[in-house]
Every structure is written in C-alpha cells, then in structure tokens.
Amino acid sequence: AQKVTQAQTEISVVEKEDVTLDCVYETRDTTYYLFWYKQPPSGELVFLIRRNSFDEQNEISGRYSWNFQKSTSSFNFTITASQVVDSAVYFCALILSQGAQKLVFGQGTRLTINP
Amino acid sequence: DGGITQSPKYLFRKEGQNVTLSCEQNLNHDAMYWYRQDPGQGLRLIYYSQIVNDFQKGDIAEGYSVSREKKESFPLTVTSAQKNPTAFYLCASRDRGHRDTQYFGPGTRLTVL
Numbered sequence: 001a002q003k004v005t006q007a008q009t010e011i012s013v014v015e016k017e018d019v020t021l022d023c024v025y026e027t028r029d030t031t032y033y034l035f036w037y038k039q040p041p042s043g044e045l046v047f048l049i050r051r052n053s054f055d056e057q058n059e060i061s062g063r064y065s066w067n068f069q070k071s072t073s074s075f076n077f078t079i080t081a082s083q084v085v086d087s088a089v090y091f092c093a094l095i096l097s098q099g100a101q102k103l104v105f106g107q108g109t110r111l112t113i114n115p
Numbered sequence: 116d117g118g119i120t121q122s123p124k125y126l127f128r129k130e131g132q133n134v135t136l137s138c139e140q141n142l143n144h145d146a147m148y149w150y151r152q153d154p155g156q157g158l159r160l161i162y163y164s165q166i167v168n169d170f171q172k173g174d175i176a177e178g179y180s181v182s183r184e185k186k187e188s189f190p191l192t193v194t195s196a197q198k199n200p201t202a203f204y205l206c207a208s209r210d211r212g213h214r215d216t217q218y219f220g221p222g223t224r225l226t227v228l
Contacts, residue, residue, distance in 0.1 A: 009155075033215070043203060045158075045219035091157060101146070101209060102173065103217060105157035 002027045004094050006106035013082055014114050021077045021109045023092030029053075032096050034068065034075045035103070039089040051075065082113045118142065119220035121206050126225045128193075128200075136191045136223045138206035146209035147189035148217060151175060151202045158205060164189055193225065201227045 003026040013019050025034065036048040049059060051068050059066045063080045079086055092106045119140045128134045138147065146165045150158040160173030164183040178197025183189055189208075193200045203224050207217040 004157075035216070037219075043205075043222040043224070045205060045207075047216055047218060050216050095215075101215060101217075102148075102160050102163065103150075103158070103207075105159075107155070107157045 002029075002032075002094050002096065002104045004092050004104055004106035006090075006092055006109050008109045009107070010110045010112070012112040012114060015084055016081050018078060018080050019082050019111065021079075021090050021092075021111065023075045023077065023106060025073050025075065025092070025094045027094060027096070029096050032094060035093040035095070036066065036075075036077050037091045037093065039091065039108070041088070045091070048077075079111075084113045084115055087111060087113045119206060119208055119218060121204075121220040121223050123223060124221065126223055127228055128225065129228055131195045133192055133194050134225065136193065136204055136206075136225070138189045138191065138220060139187055140189075140208045140220075141187060142208055142210065142218070143186070144208035144210055144218075145186070146211075147183070148207040148209070149173075149179075149181065149189070149191045150205045150207065152205060152222075153202050161191065161204075200225055 005024045032053045034051045037045040039045050056068050065078045067076045089108045089110045091108045093103045095101050095103050122137045148163045149161040152158050159175050161179050162181045164170035167186050170181050170183050180192045205222045206220040209217045
C-alpha cells in the first residue's frame with residue numbers, strides 16, 4: 001500500500017524567512033508520481049508541481065523549490081523569502097502510474113507566515 | 116473560462132435527508148474524482164470515474180452514490196446511510212495531456228444539522 005507522511009502539522013515563521021515542508025512517502029512500485037498542492041483559506045486545491053519517479057532533478061519555480069531524493073523517499077518543498085500570501089495548507093500526494101491514478105494524500109502542513 | 120465548478124459552496128441538511136453535490140467541468144477531461152476532507156486531515160477518495168457510464172468505489176464509498184451520464188458532470192449524492200457526512204467535499208478531474216495531473220474544483224462544505 002502507498003502512504004504519504006507530512007510530519008509537520010503546523011509551521012509558523014516570520015515573513016522573509018525560508019521554510020521547508022517535509023514529505024516522506026512509501027510505495028513498492030518503481031514508477032510513480034509525486035505532487036504538491038496548496039490549499040488557501042478559500043478551500044480550493046491549487047496544483048504546484050508534479051514529479052515522476054525517474055526524474056530526481058531538483059526544480060525551482062520563482063521562490064519555490066523542490067528536492068526529490070529517492071534514496072530517502074522524500075520530496076521536500078522549500079519556500080524562499082516567504083510572504084504572507086504563502087499562508088495555506090500544503091499537501092504532498094503520491095500516485096501510481098498504472099490504474100485509476102488515485103491520489104494518496106499526506107495529512108497536510110498548515111503554514112502561517114506572520115508579517 | 117475553462118475549469119471545474121462545484122455547487123453549492125455551502126450546504127446544510129437535516130439528518131435523514133439525501134443531498135446531491137454538483138460537479139461540472141468543461142476541460143474535456145475523461146476522468147473525474149470525488150474526495151472528502153475532514154478538519155486537519157488529508158483528502159480521502161470517495162468515488163472515481165474514468166469514462167462516461169462507468170465508476171468505481173474509492174476508499175470511503177459507504178453512504179455515497181454517484182452517476183456519470185455525461186462527460187462533463189459527476190454528481191455525488193450523500194445518502195442518509197452516511198454516518199458522519201459533515202465535511203468538505205472536493206471534486207477533481209484529470210488531464211491526460213498535462214502529465215496526468217488532477218485539477219480541483221472550489222469545494223462544497225456540507226453541514227448536517
């Protein structure tokens with residue numbers, strides 16, 4: 001069975017600080033995809049990134065960066081120079097490449113950026 | 116604008132009543148999903164449909180029903196058999212063209228009075 005663990009339930013930082021959200025996953029499959037979604041107070045899940053299991057290259061998008069390490073089954077997300085608008089709940093999720101592609105979500109990390 | 120719409124945004128129902136949540140997409144996606152979110156928890160899959168006129172149970176299907184008569188629509192009925200229906204419900208559709216990503220609607224918050 002697949003499992004995603006986000007050990008940090010809540011994180012609170014001051015604006016402009018860097019913050020890293022941890023994600024650890026479990027699967028016996030060799031082909032899978034990992035996702036990060038952002039859930040602002042409005043409730044809608046916003047897609048941030050998708051990474052497949054064969055691509056361990058780190059990715060940077062503006063202030064956001066992702067570090068994927070298969071050796072430790074981790075897919076961590078870093079926000080550089082955080083802003084108040086980054087306050088949200090962030091979810092890490094896993095999906096297998098075969099079948100119906102059901103997302104398995106972590107519990108989420110509530111990130112609060114204080115001015 | 117292309118996207119996923121869910122209605123209503125807030126829904127109140129009395130115990131013992133069935134209620135139907137709407138999910139519509141104009142993205143031409145084949146697959147659609149319903150998830151449930153409880154406070155402080157991740158999302159759990161209720162039902163999913165990969166093509167019209169076909170759907171499968173997810174991890175927590177008991178007390179729910181769905182239909183998929185049109186590609187654009189995937190309504191979810193919360194029946195009186197659902198023991199604890201108060202939750203936030205999110206609908207998603209999957210884009211095979213954009214690296215198989217699931218995109219989500221704005222959600223419906225259901226409260227049982």
